[in-house]
Amino acid sequence: MQEIQTTESRGAEAVSAIIRAASATGDLRLHPFRSHVFHNTRFLRVWLPPGYDDLANAGRRYPVLYLNDGQNLFESATSFAGVEWQADETADRLIREGKIPPMMIVGLDNAGRSRIREYMPHRSLHPVMLRAQGARYPTFLIKEVMPFIARNYRVAAGPENTGLGGSSLGALIAVYTVAVRPGLFGRLLMESPSLWASNRQFIKESRAVKRWPERVLLATGTAEAGRKDRDQSVVDDVRELAGILRRAGLGEKRLKLIIEDGATHNESAWARRFPEALTFLFGTV
DSSP states (O other), rough: EEEEEEOOOOOOTTTOEEEETTTSSSEEEEEEEETTTTEEEEEEEEOOOTTOOOGGGGOOOOOOEEOOGGGGSSOTTTSSSGOOHHHHHHHHHHHTTTOOOSOEEEOOOGEEEGGGHHHSSEETTTETTOOOGGGGGHIIIIIIIIHHHHHOOOOOOSSGEEEEETTTTHHHHHHHHHHHHHOOOOOEEEESSSHHHHHHHHHHHHHOOOOOEEEEEEEEEEESSSSSSHHHHHHHHHHHHHHOOOOOOOOOOEEEEETTTOOOSSSSHHOOOHHHHHHHHHSOO
């Protein structure tokens, strides 16, 4: 059951309602969001930490982690194959245990059939994507989504309080965004990034990146592709990117690499690794 509250339309996004998701742990608010960059509408799923609305916290501002494929983060009813990341349960538990500070998680829904097009920054023949729109994604996020969140929620400023992440192609567009818009995001989560896309174009370009986030978590499994040679290629790509990051100056306190034996390419693997990821990115290292 979901509770719908009306709110004023504000700015180009013309939000008409806030939907509160009753099936989530804690306070999860869904905003219908219109993008002029992509000319479509999707939900922004905003999870708020315990005590956000308490009077004692009225002046407090909170770190925020933006995650792609928002449908898969909080509720099994909307997630792919009915398996979610359990981002709400995990964040709630880690905050209450004092392992991470109270923080917000903003899930950006993908655009369904346009997902691949929006998450691929380069043209590709595998998969075939000759009209890739991922180069527009940083503008969508930075000029549309983030200002909306800042207007409506008490977000802490600065890269140390701002994270971005995703899985698969959602991880690819996340790392592309921090590479082309350096200095805005201080935390980066890459789960099973699709580095093979567009003939490994991002790996080639990443060697020239001068500034990376302060903390990066890069993870994959050893059984991602379902065939031994392809599984090895996925791991090799992740290790190559990790090497590029290390040569750029990211030591153990800034980069955590996870190669999980036997793990596959799905939400259950990303949910299993999410507590460690969140603790490394936002906890005290």
